[in-house]
Amino acid sequence: MRAPFKLPWGFSTPRIPQRRPQISQPRVGRASGAVRANATTGKSSTNSSQSQDSSSSSDSNSSPFWTPTKTLLVSAFAAGLGYGYATYNQSLQATKKVQYGSMKDFEKAIAELRAKFGEDAISTDEDNLQLHGYSEWSSLNADRLPVAVAYPTSTEQVSEIAKVCHKYRMPMIPYSGGSSLEANFSAPYGGMTIDFAFMNKxxxxxxxxxxxxxxxxxxxxxxxxxxxxxxxxxxxxxxxxxxxxxxxxxxxxxxxxxxxxxxxxxxxxxxxxxxxxxxxxxxxxxxxxxxxxxxxxxxxxxxxxxxxxxxxxxxxxxIPEDTRVGVVAFPSIRDAAATAMQLIKRGIPVQCMEIMDDVQMDVINRAGGTGRTWAVSPHLFFKFSGTKAGVADSVNLTTKLAQGNKADAFEFAKTEQEAHDLWSARKQSLWSMMALRKEGSEVWSTDVAVPISRLPDIIEKTKEDLESLGMFASILGHIGDGNFHTSIMYDRKDPEERARVEKVVYDMVDRALDMEGSCTGEHGVGLGKKNSLKKELGLETIDVMRSVKKSLDPHWLLNPGKIFDLDEDS
Known part of the structure; x- marks a missing residue:
């Protein structure tokens, strides 16, 4: 283990050596990683109204000053001033930018938390910062690392960490499993990662x-x-x-x-x-x-x-009384997707329905672990659960439906161990693909969701695009609820290859949006899909989200840079 990495005051947070993708981020300052802007100010003049009041008072003896007409005029004038001030104030607030603390402030926060919880509760070890700021799972990463990593053991300690970070304007990034795919736990502004490793009970x-x-x-x-x-x-x-x-x-x-x-x-x-x-x-x-x-x-x-x-x-x-796992192969990805759509439409009860294309079945064969060799063609994986009678009925109905879509005969696990191994092949699919990587290659895994009636169309077209890449690329996922994933293996050192992969991925996302779908079914937005979220929901909807964020986190300290940025043009 290397010696703890000490951050000198005034230096920016450490940079990631592996890669520096170009991502859209709010404007970030240098040494402190702070978002900076100069807010303009102004003053309202009320001299004319004051002079009018002075001149009017000279004949106050001859007639009452507060006539109904004057009262109405003054009320209207005051209301106008109030509206003008409110509008100006809102405009001024909108131009203000978040100001994060300096590196000296961050060092003070770290020292204060170590004094409260002990030296080991806050890590600044370089390898640890790398682990918490960079993910091989993500399609992109921020080009900064956190400044420190905190290890709380209770809600009370998390509260104390938040109070100190709030005091010193230090961003906070929650961290649990570290397996997210859209840079959800990256630290584009540095700050304090809060790792819940000791809160696992x-x-x-x-x-x-x-x-x-x-x-x-x-x-x-x-x-x-x-x-x-x-x-x-x-x-x-x-x-x-x-x-x-x-x-x-x-x-x-x-x-x-x-x-x-x-x-x-x-x-x-x-x-x-x-x-x-x-x-x-x-x-x-x-x-x-x-x-x-x-x-x-x-x-x-x-x-x-x-x-x-x-x-x-x-x-x-x-826990269901009975569970059966079955697998069926299809001649094409469209036939498999059509079966899934029809099954859901007819309301046949299934617990799970997963799709894996020919490439992914080849991955299973090469990774081993199921004790058999599979046909390299699209498959649907099913899990049926419930009462024994209910499961038997669902199996019969699903078998007939699949046969109507050119499916081969169903194969069912005969033992509990066989069922476990069979389903593990599906659950470990991404890990199996990553195990086959050559040095320097990465897997870009992402997902979209569409209304179930559009599944056959989008899956068939996406499969064509993946094949056009000439790379190791597969389709898999939770087809039963309109959500599927793509995984593409590519050379991270080849910018042209990455650009081709990126185009296929975002073409798929745009296609899903054109079908009234979503840019993400379950991976979240993170850094990777902020622009896609704008297309999906529109700026007015995101502004509502932004207003909620500002009301709870006015200093933009909680996982900043994720889902949307501080301003729509950032």
Missing amino acids: VLEVHEDDMDVVVQPSIGWMDLNDQIKKTGLFFPVDPGPSAMIGGMVGTNCSGTNAVRYGTMKDWVINLTVVLADGRVIKTRRRPRKTSAGYNLTGMFVGSEGTLGIVTEATLKLTG
């Missing part, structure tokens, strides 16, 4: 109420292992390394989404630390409430830009 299990209270760095798989004996489980299942904090932040889903929905459907309440260190609970514990604004829903999917989640109360559901 199940705090309470309410078996009769079917809910659980957890900290942000517990993985969903670990959670299900710990509560398995209750006969309950948490059904949201993204990548194996995902943790609850990041899952809340991006409103993720997973293979179970077609039956169980996404993260927003399973969060009852949140404990949140605000930018200034205040701690709030978004609501109480009943599953149903109509008390006030839905603050829980507001924080889910906000990517840590509105508050720092330190606890989550999650719904649980019963």
